[in-house]
Amino acid sequence: MTNQLTSSLKSIASKRWQTGIIGLSIGMWLTGCNPPSSTSQSQANSSSSTDSPQTGKKVVLATFTVLADMARNVAGDKATIESITKPGAEIHGYQVTPSDLIRGQKANLILENGLNLERWADRFYNSLPKVPHITLSDGFKPVSISEDTYQGKPNPHAWMSPQNALIYVENIRKALGKLDPPNVAAYDANAKIYSKQIRSIDLKLKTAIATVPADKRYIVSCEGAFSYIARDYGLKEVYLWAVNAEQQATPKQIEKVINTVKVNKIPAVFCESTVNNKAQLQVAKESGAKFAGVFYVDSLSPADGPASTYLKLLEYNVDTLIKGLQSK
Numbered sequence: 001m002t003n004q005l006t007s008s009l010k011s012i013a014s015k016r017w018q019t020g021i022i023g024l025s026i027g028m029w030l031t032g033c034n035p036p037s038s039t040s041q042s043q044a045n046s047s048s049s050t051d052s053p054q055t056g057k058k059v060v061l062a063t064f065t066v067l068a069d070m071a072r073n074v075a076g077d078k079a080t081i082e083s084i085t086k087p088g089a090e091i092h093g094y095q096v097t098p099s100d101l102i103r104g105q106k107a108n109l110i111l112e113n114g115l116n117l118e119r120w121a122d123r124f125y126n127s128l129p130k131v132p133h134i135t136l137s138d139g140f141k142p143v144s145i146s147e148d149t150y151q152g153k154p155n156p157h158a159w160m161s162p163q164n165a166l167i168y169v170e171n172i173r174k175a176l177g178k179l180d181p182p183n184v185a186a187y188d189a190n191a192k193i194y195s196k197q198i199r200s201i202d203l204k205l206k207t208a209i210a211t212v213p214a215d216k217r218y219i220v221s222c223e224g225a226f227s228y229i230a231r232d233y234g235l236k237e238v239y240l241w242a243v244n245a246e247q248q249a250t251p252k253q254i255e256k257v258i259n260t261v262k263v264n265k266i267p268a269v270f271c272e273s274t275v276n277n278k279a280q281l282q283v284a285k286e287s288g289a290k291f292a293g294v295f296y297v298d299s300l301s302p303a304d305g306p307a308s309t310y311l312k313l314l315e316y317n318v319d320t321l322i323k324g325l326q327s328k
Contacts, residue, residue: 051108055080057078057079057080058078058079058080058108058109058176058179058180059079059080059082059106059107059108059109060075060079060080060081060082060107060108060109060110060111060176060179061082061083061084061103061104061107061109061110061111062081062082062083062084062110062111062112063083063084063085063091063110063111063112063113063117063118063121064083064084064085064089064091064094064113064118064298064299065083065085065086065087065089065299065300066159066298066299066300066310066313067083067111067112067113067136067159067168068081068082068083068111069300069309069310070136070159070165070168070169070172070194070310071111071172071176073169073190073194074169074172074173074176074187074190074191074194075176075187075190076186076187076190078176078180078183078186078187079176079179079180079183082103084096084100084103084104085299087299087300087301087302087303087305088273088274088299088301088302089274089298089299090244090274090275090298090299091117091118091274091298091299092117092118092119092243092244092298093119093120093244094118094120095120096120096123096124100124101124101127101128104124104127104128104131105128105131107128107131108131108179109131109132109133109134109175109179110125110128110131110132110133110134111133111134111136111172111175112133112134112135112136113135113136113137113156113158113159114135114136114137114138114156115137115142115154115155115156115158116153116154116156117156117157121133134171134175135171136159136167136168136171136172137156137158137159137164137167137168138167138171139167139170139171140158140164140167142154142155142156142158143155143158143227143228143231145224145227145242145243147242149242150242150243151242155224155225155227155228155242155243156243157225157226157227157228157297157298158228159310160225160226160228160229160297160314161228161229161231161232162198162199162201162202162205162232162314163202163228163232164228165198165310166195166198166199169191169194169195169198170191170195172191173187173188173190173191197311198311201311201314201315202232204315205233205314205315205318206232206233208318208319208322209233209234209235209318209321209322211322212322212325212326214234216266216267216325217233217234217235217236217325218235218236218237218238218264218266218325219235219236219237219238219270219321220238220239220257220260220261220266220268220269220270220283220289221237221238221239221240221269221270221271221272221280221295222239222240222241222248222249222270222271222272222275222277222279222280223239223240223241223242223243223244223272223275223297224237224239224241224242224243225239225272225295225297225298226239226295226297238257238260238261238266239257240253240254240257240279240280240283241253244272244274244275244298248275248276248279249278249279253279254279254282254283257269257283257287258283258286258287261283261287261288261289262287262288266287266289267289267290267324267325267326267327268289268290268291268292268321268324268325268327269283269284269287269289269290269291269292269324270291270292270293270294270295270320270321270324271291271294271295272294272295272296272297272298273294273295273296273297273299273301273307274297274298274299277291277294290324290327292320292323292324292327293320293323293324294320295317295320295321296313296316296317297317300313301313
């Protein structure tokens with residue numbers, strides 16, 4: 001009887017010890033007591049994380065759904081790709097959860113956008129010192145924000161340009177090849193096919209926007225997330241705020257956009273799917289423009305929505321823009 005009691009007490013103590021270790025790990029994240037981090041693209045093939053026990057494939061996390069979709073097109077069935085955020089999540093001020101940390105510990109690689117998009121990322125990485133991460137926006141000169149408190153900083157929404165997306169795909173291809181050398185040929189082939197699809201939709205979108213008279217090619221949004229599209233397709237960009245933040249749409253910002261819409265007789269204004277459109281509805285009401293719908297930027301739609309992939313997102317946004325500009 002005494003031996004059984006002793007054995008039971010030891011078992012309980014062991015379980016409490018294991019639970020305490022997991023709790024300590026999560027607690028370190030939540031309180032900010034994090035170890036130092038050292039990560040770079042060259043580390044992509046040196047992670048100590050294990051492959052997926054169910055499939056034996058490398059596990060790659062992307063910081064948000066758009067990057068995850070790009071990576072899945074390059075990975076095919078050779079790697080497991082997951083998004084940290086879910087469809088509909090706002091990426092800039094995302095709050096990482098304990099379950100995100102647990103998933104991160106099991107990953108072989110993390111893909112980020114960079115350009116100050118993921119403001120929470122450094123703290124997340126510091127909690128995962130053995131998991132490498134790479135920045136997919138490396139390789140081109142970003143457009144700088146021209147106003148607001150973010151003046152002079154890079155506009156982070158580089159993936160909204162199909163031309164930039166080709167660089168993203170190339171960075172993904174290289175990263176997966178370093179991480180998983182036996183499947184390099186598959187990643188190369190998939191990247192080539194996907195890049196061709198991106199070039200095709202780029203031409204399609206340019207052709208569609210060209211049907212709008214040059215003096216009417218305005219894109220009025222809540223966030224200044226369309227600088228790269230405006231640059232590529234000859235659009236004039238107007239927005240309420242430069243980057244999604246806690247304090248949005250001041251009276252001065254709203255008044256400025258209302259006046260711009262009135263003076264240039266812009267027929268339609270829009271907002272993004274991940275933010276509150278109340279301020280833009282006010283702009284529409286007071287300027288006489290039509291609120292013509294939402295754009296998808298920081299997140300894909302759910303699978304049954306209109307922007308369930310990156311390519312569908314691009315096409316849906318341009319279709320929505322043109323319909324709005326052509327409305328009476």
